Amino acid sequence: MTKILRPDAVVIGAGPAGLGAALAAREAGLEEIFLLERDFELGGILPQCIHDGFGSIVFDQVLTGPEYAQRFIDKVERSGIEVFLDTMVLELRSDRSLVAVNSRDGVLRMEPGAVVLAMGCRERTRHQVLIPGYRPAGVICAGAAQRYINIEGLMPGRRVVILGSGDIGLIMARRFTLEGAEVEGVYEIMDHPGGLTRNLVQCLHDFDIPLHLSHTVTFIHGRKRVEAVTVAKVNENRKPIPGTERLVECDTLVLSVGLIPENELSKKAGVVLHPATGGPVVDELMETSVEGIFACGNVVCVFDLVDYVTFTAEVAGRGAAEFVQGRRRWRGEVPVRPGRNVRFVVPQRLRCLDREVELYFRVQRPERSVRVRVLVDGRVVHSRKARMVRPPEMVRASIPAGALNEGVREVVVEVTPDEKEA
Amino acid sequence: MSFKARNCQLLPTRAEIVVVGAGVIGCAIARELTRYTPDVLVLDKENDVACGASKANNAEIHSGIGEDPGTLKQKLNVRGNRMYDEFVRGLGVEFKRQGLLIVITPRSAPPELLERMNEEDRRRFFTEVIPRGIVNFGKKAGITGLRILSREEVFEREPNVTREALAGVFDPNYGMVCPYKLTIALVEHAVLNGAKVFLNTEVNGFRVEGGRVRAVITNRGEVETSLVINAAGVFADEVADMAGAGGFRIHPRKGATLLFDRDVTSEYVRSSVAEFRLPGMKKTKSKGGGAMPTVEGNLQLGPTAVEVEDKYDTSISAEEIEEIFERFHYLLPDFPRDAVISAFSGIRAPTYEEDFVIEASDKVFGFVNVAGIQSPGLASAPAIVEMVMGIIKDLGWELEERKDFIPERPAPIKFSELSNEERHRLIMEDPRWGHVVCRCETVTEMEVVNAIHSIIPATDMDGVKRRTRTGMGRCQGSFCGHRVAAILARELGIPVTEVTKSGEGSPIYVGRTKDLLLQNDLRGERLVDEG
Ligand SMILES: Cc1cc2nc3c(=O)[nH]c(=O)nc-3n(C[C@H](O)[C@H](O)[C@H](O)COP(=O)(O)OP(=O)(O)OC[C@H]3O[C@@H](n4cnc5c(N)ncnc54)[C@H](O)[C@@H]3O)c2cc1C
Ligand SMILES: Cc1cc2nc3c(=O)[nH]c(=O)nc-3n(C[C@H](O)[C@H](O)[C@H](O)COP(=O)(O)OP(=O)(O)OC[C@H]3O[C@@H](n4cnc5c(N)ncnc54)[C@H](O)[C@@H]3O)c2cc1C
Secondary structure, eight states, rough: OOOOOOEEEEOOOOHHHHHHHHHHHHTTOOSSSEESSSSSSSSGGGOOOSEEEEEETTTOOOOEEHHHHHHHHHHHHHHHHEEEEEEEEEEOOTTTTTEEEEEEEEEEEESEEEEEEEEEEEEEOOTTTTOOBOOOOOOOOOOOOOHIIIIOOOOSSSSSEEEEEHHHHHHHHHHHHHHHHHHHHESSSSSSSSSOHIIIIIGGGGOOEEEEEEEEEEEOOOOOOOOEEEEBOOOOOBBBBBOOOOOOOSEEEEEEEEEOOOHHHHHTTTTOOTTSSBBBBTTTTBBBTTTTTOOOGGGTTTOHHHHHHHHHHHHHHHHHHHHTTTTOOOOOOEEEETTTTTOOOSSEEEEEEEEEEEEEEEOOSEEEEEEEEETTTTEEEEEEEEEOOOOTTTTEEEEETTTTTOOOOOOOOEEEEGTTOO | HHHHHHTOOOOBBBBBBEEOOOHHHHHHHHHHHTOSSSOEEOOSSSSSSSSSSGGOOEEOOOOOOTSSSSSSOOOOOOHHHHHHHHHHTTOOEEEEEOEEEEEEEEGSHHHHHHHHHHHHHHHHHHIHHHHHHHHHHHHHTTTTOOEEEEHHHHHHHHTTOOOOOOOEEEEEOOEEHHHHHHHHHHHHHHTTTTEEOSOOOOOOEEEETTTTEEEEETTTTEEOOEEEEEOOOOGGGOOOOOOOTTOBBBBBEEEEEEEEOOHHHHOOOEEEEOOOOOOOOOOOSOOEEEEEEEETSEEEEOOEEEEESSSTTTBHHHHHHHHHHHHHHHSSSSSGGGGGEEEEEEOOBBBBSSSEEEEOOOSBEEEEEOOOOTTHHHHHHHHHHHHHHHHHHHOOOOOOOOTTTOOOOOOOOOOOGGGGHHHHHHHHHGGGGGGGEETTTTTEHHHHHHHTTTTSSOHHHHHHHHHHHHSSSTTTTTTHHHHHHHHHHHTTTGGGOBBBBBSOOSSSEEETTTTHHHHHHHHOOOOSOOO
């Protein structure tokens, strides 16, 4: 076997998170950084996202996925970061030692100074949402369909039903239509759409594709290839209402029913995951519960905007550098708790307490005219108005520098009706 | 040989013995026959072996404790279980005697019965009478080693079972095997020893002359033979009727199972766990089922038992899914429901007598029915084979052991199970070992290639999946689907648009991008108005 490699840092996954983290670690002064990616190219999910809508915050520009990724790839190529493509990380231990494999070097063993997890997320499948019926060809996840069409140049279907109105589902409705397929409709179990209004207009409305809210697929027909699906209206408990079933002929069912952070490696390393995010519990440096293992991007929680992924990546990359350089110091342990109408907050804990901290959170239910507030031991340190908050959209808030110290007991993030403060 | 050429091979005109059906039963019989003669022909209408019940069952090698006394099922199950280690030897398939914990709960007896008892009697009934009853029942059937467990010992073994548990019985004989890998291994072993397998070959009649079977008629021609083994699973009644050798009816009974993420469930239960019900209490004809970790460590919950009309009805209904969760929510209260990764249904092949039918036809000489092989058919397989061999001998076949029988079938290499040293060595020999295709199950390109060029080659996505586990993990092929399809296309020498999930009529792709646009254009349906 090859000898053990001991770089300063290893970044696992080269999507926007991994690219950003590697670059940030580099800028913070780390010498030897390995970027390991199991695919044949850099960019993660972005090369297949050929629609625009990326980078409005980071670059103040509307880019396509490949364009956004390219900006980072160009920098990485000039930075001296060592890139390993077609390289799959198989094992990670709590002492940060890891095993990766590729067809050129064989089995690679590494003992890096720090590790950054940037494995992204995967799609929820039909069985995870337990759609009854047969198991024919033609049932695919939206992201996979996107890959087939945009990268492989292959059409997964001619007459398509889409389940789930998240952004990926909406974008694929348009994509299928542009490729000459017929999209019969998009069905959404909730009584409100899952995706951005912009995508509803540009991907469905502009193409006359109907959106059926409070509907779901109750049966998949066809033994060999999908022949039809039964759709039905659901009640307020999201259970199908008998008598509302309708048979829709189609050869493809595309699922856009959620993403799950990809944390199999993290679990093996003993990294503690958060039940609400499905990703590692992190602090303000994006350091996980295991010393020297950092995490960023969709592996931590599913972000709706790539810009936020990039921001967390920069924090994690700098954090990894601080750790390796022996500068990272913990001054305490302050939990960040979700308050009123907040489902989760990232980071979940604070330990350095010496800097401004950016917080990302999701709400539990849609709410209009609200105030987003951050309280440090009951004292409001951040408060701003928001016209509308919705569960699919990540909300940002921040703790200003100087608001934290060893004595602080807790930080609470809450969303309150605006009248109170007005 | 190319994919096409292989598919067009001519059916032999003669075979000493023809086995109809390449499920676990047909393949096990074929393998045994090749110990005596290489001239065995196995026919199946599907495009791969193990496409019937043998791919969609619970993989349990029961001890026989669940079967009724006096049935052939009980007798062959008890014997089959004992023979299993020998049965799988040399096949390179995993067989694990992980044991079964039978949990006794307040639901184990009907309320009517309990009403008449005082509290002390009830306690004794659950903690002494029932467990002893189970052990004695086992003894009578020839099942040894059953151990009575106190409530505390139950929790010690399986900390996650319901706190309502009152006692238990542990059955160490019980094991697990991968049923489709076993079937593939058996038939490959038979082929190594001279047997021939023809897939996509449907038997639709027999030539019977003078009360003897003379030939098998298929969609690909006729094969002369004087001995037919009917192991056609749920279709065995129809196949027997074709020869006039029938007399039994099979009514399809569907069973659905939910499968869970290994990482979440492998620690959850160690052995299989089932809740005891006094005989006569079972609402359904299912064997009760339970929570069963597969040899790979994925927990299964199920199965259901639903009578269906259609012998191809492998769907799973919303009611079945609910029923499974309800049933096991009691036994395993905080079971992680959302860790489900897959659900499947299989069709059992019971007769109305609810027992195996294993006999030489008294109407057609040379026609042996191996029918009604519902659960515990997999567990009974070795004993079924033994019984069939006895029947063949009784029919007058001279069975002389071959000197040149090859005792082993080399198992395909599984990358995920190798040490890092072995992995490295293989990659240095062939870089395809270093290219991980399926991330969830860590399957490499080389394993996929090997499956496509194996003795019974995988020709579609499901075939590769059964042999290598690609797409069987938590992402269910979202990641590896197009990668496996591309390898299949390359290795089979076909365009990727001809790759299927499970044979004809199940294409993965409907064409290349722009094909549809061009077709629409030709039809004058221009979508994007360029004017
Ligand atoms: C279909 C789709 C449409 C989107 N549209 C928009 C949009 O319009 N605007 C917007 O702002 N955002 C959009 N997003 C969100 C944004 O693209 C993602 O949030 C972002 O790509 C996540 O970045 P990441 O680096 O965390 O994960 P990914 O991009 O998924 O990258 C993870 C990388 O890790 C690699 N990896 C995983 N495990 C291993 C391992 N064991 N060994 C080696 N490598 C590994 C993977 O191969 C992958 O390349 C969209 C996302 C999707 C899926
Ligand atoms: C849900 C479920 C759970 C079960 N669990 C267990 C368990 O845990 N333990 C256990 O011991 N048993 C179990 N069983 C039973 C076990 O699966 C069966 O007993 C066993 O697989 C039967 O094998 P077979 O070869 O007889 O049938 P099959 O595997 O169905 O094979 C029959 C073959 O015959 C072929 N065929 C049919 N007609 C023709 C024709 N005309 N021409 C050519 N070929 C034809 C079919 O294509 C098929 O491949 C279970 C069954 C089900 C359905």
